[in-house]
Amino acid sequence: MSAIQIQHVSRHFGDTIALEDVQLEVKEGEFFSLLGPSGCGKSTLLNIIAGFLQPTSGFVYIGGENITDLPPYHRHIGMVFQDYALFPHLNVFDNVAYGLKVQKMPRKKLKERVMECLALVRLEAFAERMPHQLSGGQKQRVAIARALAVQPSVLLLDEPLSNLDAKLRKDMQFELRSIQKRVGITTILVTHDQEEALSLSDRVGILGDGKLQQLGTPLDVYRTPANRFVAEFIGQVNLFEAYSADMQPASSGYRYEVPGFEVDEGVPLSIEVSGEHGPSVLFMLRPERISILPEEQNGQSNGMPATLTEVGYIGNALRLKAALIKGEITIQAPDPQFPRLPKPGDKVYIDWEQEDLVPLGLKEEPNGGR
Ligand SMILES: Nc1ncnc2c1ncn2[C@@H]1O[C@H](COP(=O)(O)OP(=O)(O)O)[C@@H](O)[C@H]1O
Ligand SMILES: [Mg+2]
Numbered sequence: 358m359s360a361i362q363i364q365h366v367s368r369h370f371g372d373t374i375a376l377e378d379v380q381l382e383v384k385e386g387e388f389f390s391l392l393g394p395s396g397c398g399k400s401t402l403l404n405i406i407a408g409f410l411q412p413t414s415g416f417v418y419i420g421g422e423n424i425t426d427l428p429p430y431h432r433h434i435g436m437v438f439q440d441y442a443l444f445p446h447l448n449v450f451d452n453v454a455y456g457l458k459v460q461k462m463p464r465k466k467l468k469e470r471v472m473e474c475l476a477l478v479r480l481e482a483f484a485e486r487m488p489h490q491l492s493g494g495q496k497q498r499v500a501i502a503r504a505l506a507v508q509p510s511v512l513l514l515d516e517p518l519s520n521l522d523a524k525l526r527k528d529m530q531f532e533l534r535s536i537q538k539r540v541g542i543t544t545i546l547v548t549h550d551q552e553e554a555l556s557l558s559d560r561v562g563i564l565g566d567g568k569l570q571q572l573g574t575p576l577d578v579y580r581t582p583a584n585r586f587v588a589e590f591i592g593q594v595n596l597f598e599a600y601s602a603d604m605q606p607a608s609s610g611y612r613y614e615v616p617g618f619e620v621d622e623g624v625p626l627s628i629e630v631s632g633e634h635g636p637s638v639l640f641m642l643r644p645e646r647i648s649i650l651p652e653e654q655n656g657q658s659n660g661m662p663a664t665l666t667e668v669g670y671i672g673n674a675l676r677l678k679a680a681l682i683k684g685e686i687t688i689q690a691p692d693p694q695f696p697r698l699p700k701p702g703d704k705v706y707i708d709w710e711q712e713d714l715v716p717l718g719l720k721e722e723p724n725g726g727r
């Protein structure tokens with residue numbers, strides 16, 4: 358059953374169209390992320406689900422019930438904000454107890470419930486602390502405990518980890534996922550961090566310009582992006598705008614050529630495609646799918662000769678740019694298991710498998726603009 362259904366939701370702010378006809382369903386118990394760049398409408402959609410904002414048109418259902426006109430406090434939703442929004446004058450216990458006191462829960466039961474929630478986020482020992490005596494990660498855990506205390510049917514998280522430093526953010530990502538699994542609560546996480554969305558979620562919705570660009574598992578959206586926007590937003594990418602070279606099928610399919618790229622003097626980069634496509638196709642090639650060999654090790658490899666133009670070492674990998682005879686390609690290679698790093702100017706051979714070229718459908722605009 359769908360826990361949450363968003364039906365044709367649009368939201369305008371004056372002339373700004375923050376959301377346009379968004380349709381999606383989140384399943385019971387699912388960890389779902391809304392991923393997109395800043396300003397694409399993520400918070401607007403989350404606030405519409407929470408009831409803090411009304412859609413200009415469309416409907417929101419929770420547990421099969423149309424709740425579009427229901428005020429926030431009747432929606433059984435727990436929400437966590439980027440800035441934690443703890444009550445500064447209340448200690449940890451009273452922050453978590455807040456919603457339960459509003460519900461007039463009896464004292465003994467309330468205490469049990471608060472301690473249960475603090476145990477869930479591993480903060481039992483911090484009940485007496487004031488918010489200013491907590492680290493960023495601890496504050497965020499209090500905010501999560503507070504949201505879960507009232508046993509909501511849905512947990513909404515708006516960029517909850519983006520104020521934390523990189524290492525703590527990674528730890529909290531695992532923790533968030535493990536809390537969500539233990540509680541089994543339907544969760545929507547809003548984030549602009551693609552790694553966070555991919556690593557935590559059962560499914561991801563990619564928002565761009567107020568429109569839902571793609572809905573799928575992390576694997577779907579990374580490996581088979583629906584369009585150029587998704588391909589470029591999720592990770593790094595080489596894009597090739599290829600044009601049909603001959604109308605007759607070649608041995609393994611139709612042949613396309615990529616203007617601006619040459620693998621040898623006067624020899625264009627060409628791509629063979631099984632089945633029929635249009636006169637032009639946009640292909641994606643992920644940087645980590647490209648293999649790279651130093652010149653002297655090339656032997657009988659059929660790689661393309663290239664010259665490194667940029668070398669960036671990021672610890673677990675190398676980020677490289679390599680110039681072909683004509684055109685430049687971005688490569689990501691695992692940390693080399695030999696002492697010397699390659700350097701700009703080094704001659705190499707690069708290669709990839711035919712299946713690593715993923716067609717993104719027909720190219721819509723002549724100059725590849727979006
Ligand atoms: N209250 C508001 N008044 C006017 N414009 C708004 C308001 N809230 C959001 N917007 C606009 O709507 C768009 C989407 O905003 P938002 O949902 O906050 O994006 P995100 O959370 O993805 O960064 C932006 O262009 C933003 O400026
Ligand atoms: Mg936002």
